[in-house]
Amino acid sequence: MRGVFDEVIHAPNRLRITAALSTVESADFSTMRDLLGVSDSVLSKHVKPLGEAGYVNITKTVIDSHVRTSLALTAKGRKAYRAHIEALRAITANMGED
Amino acid sequence: MQNEEQVPVSAKDALASALAAEDAMRRRSRSVRIPIAIVGLASGAVTAAVLLPEPWSFVVAAVAFIAIIISALLFQRAESRRLLAQPGQHFVGRLILVGVMVLVPIAGILIGTYTDFFWAVAGLAIAVPLVMIAVPWWWERDLHRTVAGS
Numbered sequence: 001m002r003g004v005f006d007e008v009i010h011a012p013n014r015l016r017i018t019a020a021l022s023t024v025e026s027a028d029f030s031t032m033r034d035l036l037g038v039s040d041s042v043l044s045k046h047v048k049p050l051g052e053a054g055y056v057n058i059t060k061t062v063i064d065s066h067v068r069t070s071l072a073l074t075a076k077g078r079k080a081y082r083a084h085i086e087a088l089r090a091i092t093a094n095m096g097e098d
Numbered sequence: 099m100q101n102e103e104q105v106p107v108s109a110k111d112a113l114a115s116a117l118a119a120e121d122a123m124r125r126r127s128r129s130v131r132i133p134i135a136i137v138g139l140a141s142g143a144v145t146a147a148v149l150l151p152e153p154w155s156f157v158v159a160a161v162a163f164i165a166i167i168i169s170a171l172l173f174q175r176a177e178s179r180r181l182l183a184q185p186g187q188h189f190v191g192r193l194i195l196v197g198v199m200v201l202v203p204i205a206g207i208l209i210g211t212y213t214d215f216f217w218a219v220a221g222l223a224i225a226v227p228l229v230m231i232a233v234p235w236w237w238e239r240d241l242h243r244t245v246a247g248s
Contacts, residue, residue, distance in 0.1 A: 020119045091109035
């Protein structure tokens with residue numbers, strides 16, 4: 001896969017969000033919040049641009065009167081993440097050659 | 099400000115961070131697909147082997163076996179497991195609930211009366227809805243920690 005550096009993904013928390021979501025079909029909002037060790041508001045703030053870019057699907061479901069929010073990487077997001085990782089690998093490889 | 103991420107991140111650090119996040123999620127995610135499938139397969143095979151001499155009882159055993167496997171596969175998808183977990187809010191969910199909870203036991207009892215293994219067949223038919231209740235309950239009890247592996 002050809003590496004494509006993605007500004008939307010590269011921000012540290014957004015990179016960790018996409019990285020974590022790339023390993024699963026979906027994850028609950030609370031799972032992601034605990035994994036990243038951030039507050040609900042911080043996670044929401046970083047998920048929003050990923051959603052707007054079409055990288056993350058945000059699904060809200062009501063169970064026993066509680067709203068559960070699930071996050072899932074879209075096909076576009078998965079592809080962008082892999083391309084971004086390839087770009088990072090290429091950069092680090094070039095740095096090693098210098 | 100915590101939300102601002104203007105600090106430049108080196109490619110090496112970003113790569114390490116991404117791989118660490120992937121590993122952390124893999125460790126956290128738990129898939130029960132394999133254990134449930136194995137239990138379903140084993141119980142279905144044993145039941146079918148025991149009841150094999152009777153054609154009708156074999157059919158019931160096969161249905162039970164298929165129900166267990168399908169429920170195991172269905173609950174890997176968030177939409178399906180949530181649909182079944184709160185069937186009262188969805189027409190399809192209600193339909194599944196009525197079909198499984200009522201028709202299967204009735205059919206099992208009726209079929210059982212035509213076999214020499216009445217209690218085995220009826221018990222199995224009654225067990226199917228119990229499985230359909232137990233699996234979503236078991237799954238939903240700690241939903242926040244269950245993320246299906248890809």
